[in-house]
Amino acid sequence: MSRRDRVLAAGYSAAAALLVAGPLLGPGYLLLRDAVSTPRSYPTDSALGLGDAAPRAVPQDALLAVLSPIVDGGLIVKAILVVALWAAAYGAAVLARELLRASIGAQLVAATVALWNPYVAERLLQGHWSLLTGYAALPWTVLAAYRLRTAAQHETSRSASAWAALAVSLAAAGLTPTGALLAGCAALTLARVRQLPATLALWVAASAPWLAATALSGAGSEPSDPTGIAAFAARAEPGLGTLGSLAGLGGIWNADAVPDSRTTPLAAIGSIALLAIVALGVRAVATGNDDPDSRHVRRVLLLLAAIAVLFPALGATPWGMQALEWLVAHVPGAGLLRDTQKYVAMAMPAYALCAAAGCGVLARRLSAAPQPAADQPAVTHRAVTSTVATVFVALLVLPLYDLAWGVGGAVRAVHYPDGWQRVAERIDDSADVAVLPGGMFRKFRYSGAAPVLDPAPRMLPSDVLQTGELPVRGRTVSGEGARASDVEALLLHGGSASDLARLGVGWVLVERTTPGPLGESATTLAQLEPTYHDADLALYRVPGVIEQRGPTTLQRTLASAAHSLWGAMLVVGPLAVLGLYARSRTAVRRRK
Structure with a gap:
């Protein structure tokens, strides 16, 4: 050929x-829909697959968390x-x-x-x-x-x-x-x-x-x-x-x-x-x-x-x-x-x-x-x-x-409002983030007619709680996020800020322009400290948050090692192929 x-x-x-x-x-x-790219991602526990939900976006989220600060x-x-x-x-x-x-x-x-x-x-x-x-x-x-x-x-x-x-x-x-x-x-x-x-x-x-x-x-x-x-x-x-x-x-x-x-x-x-x-x-x-x-x-x-x-x-x-x-x-x-x-x-x-x-x-x-x-x-x-x-x-x-x-x-590039970056800059600790309205899918004025996965988990530097529940063909498929479900239920029923803090939630983000259930969440939000708001987003701090027991240092180390092994295969493999190919070509030329 x-x-x-x-x-x-x-x-x-x-x-x-x-x-x-x-x-x-x-x-x-x-x-x-399921595709969410953001200007920058962060190496959260969820990005390593150590959150409540099943690790379906692993290792892609970790790869973006490593590369997006550079590109x-x-x-x-x-x-x-x-x-x-x-x-x-x-x-x-x-x-x-x-x-x-x-x-x-x-x-x-x-x-x-x-x-x-x-x-x-x-x-x-x-x-x-x-x-x-x-x-x-x-x-x-x-x-x-x-x-x-x-x-x-x-x-x-x-x-x-x-x-x-x-x-x-x-x-x-x-x-x-x-x-x-x-x-x-x-x-x-x-x-x-x-x-x-x-x-x-x-x-x-x-x-x-x-x-x-x-x-x-x-x-x-x-x-x-x-x-x-x-x-x-x-x-x-x-x-x-x-x-x-x-x-x-x-x-x-x-x-x-x-x-x-x-x-x-x-x-x-x-x-x-x-x-x-x-x-x-x-x-x-x-x-x-x-x-x-x-x-x-x-x-x-x-x-x-x-x-x-x-x-x-x-x-x-x-x-x-x-x-x-x-x-x-x-x-x-x-x-x-x-x-x-x-x-x-x-x-x-x-x-x-x-x-x-x-x-x-x-x-x-x-x-x-x-x-x-x-x-x-x-x-x-x-x-x-x-x-x-x-x-x-x-x-x-x-x-x-x-x-x-x-x-x-239909598959096109969209532009996020500047408020997302401002919200990310104000979340200054590792406490988890809860989001409103309830559910995992959104419809924004800038994203088109199709529902999209909430970009918050990939946009913010702390873990964002997600229930994993999927609305499909008029029915709801249950997810694995038990704590996220508890937090969402608490917000929609207007629970107290202290109960929210006991569940390890340090922040509540309200995405104001997307449809979805809000329930009695205004009662809870009134007890929180407003830290940012614009036409699209509002961020609240939860006082007195009690840190939840998350992954151990050993678990994070093992997960990081597994990602490093995969990354090494992705980087070293092509170099090895090119090196061996060049070596074989040189050997052929010498025999001639």
Whole structure:
């Protein structure tokens, strides 16, 4: 494969990623549903995963707490998201090149499948930027596992480079627990038996932040609310049914977090086009070329894709929901499985390979007619392949036209009022912060029509108490924040300041422009000391706060060590890959 083709694949992926993320390129912050970026974050106990709630935002919050004093936190999140979108597309192109020896046209089809699909659109609208990092790591994890399988035992440099690449991929995926599970599943199913212990050790190291936080905080030791299973079950889209929606890489539980095109017949048209393109290449992916390692990897990916589609489809059936409800009610940590549609991401590598192979299959069929000149077939085949690739890209992109430019402008940068910074400057001790109105989601005048997670926990230098309760499909899924629930109930019932102080609350922040329950909180606020107010925010100090027993020094040290291990993998891994690659290139030149 020529250097020109490599540059073309990387450039095409970059252009597509920028087309999707365009509205985020200007100044401002990502604030949409579950996505909250802020100018600066702080290394609170919650950022380490040691708060009351389950450590779902670990280690991403800690990473932002470390980097945002140096680089603006909003810029970091936007950069990670754009790089993730690029890496997903380019990784799929490289995967097609290495496992199929695909032409450049077929590689671009694979890149399009990986980036331009309903899964990416829906997770962007849901605000799952860190999950998309795990999604983007999947093709690179597969590549690293394949290279490990093909590296001969005496090829020390190549083997070491593959191990380093696998460590980087797992660490990147480990930005969120679900991403770590996705990449870990791919790596462990593709590794040779003798490589399993080392692969498992790398996965544990990459997952150390949330594994340690779960063990140390105790939040993961309690079963989850079974109500979440039905609330987060995969959803059928127009004309497709649940299985068809999932097979088309859609079907997220939140009907509001979908592009407009997926609420019309275009959803069926786009899914049929995608599945037809994928179906063309299934046989070639399963049986093609004589490399047994490549064939094994491709077949495993096909099996994982089938499971990734069938598992959430079964989870949306009545008996499937009953089984999952029993699981989350009796098995600690099983709550990770409640949003089953997230795991459809595992189908992406196989879909990308099948689409690339399908491009080649159709091109060969169309160019199979006898040609008049001896050198004409090759020229004709290249032209036909380019034409087929162009048609495939159009069939993938046009039905989902509104993924462009931030999913129709919904994914955009917003600007916080200056009052947030002034409030953060006035919180001068480590006492916890309670917030009003009740609940975790907000609607601000500057954030758009969609509800957003309260930015206070990431905006303020002290731990902000959150109940973890999620309003989903007209029902409420219980969270793990027991003390936060007590504090919220106290405020809404107009409890005394002394009771609030006994619960360890040193500050109360009122977000004045968002709807939500306030109850009788005015009675409590009248007993507190006002320290700041403007049109958007009001901050009160609670007198005589009694410090609650939080994480011990040992727990914080262990959690910090787990994050440091993960960070080391993320930083040292790429340096090792580059160093080993340069070393191997030098050795090749010397042999010549």
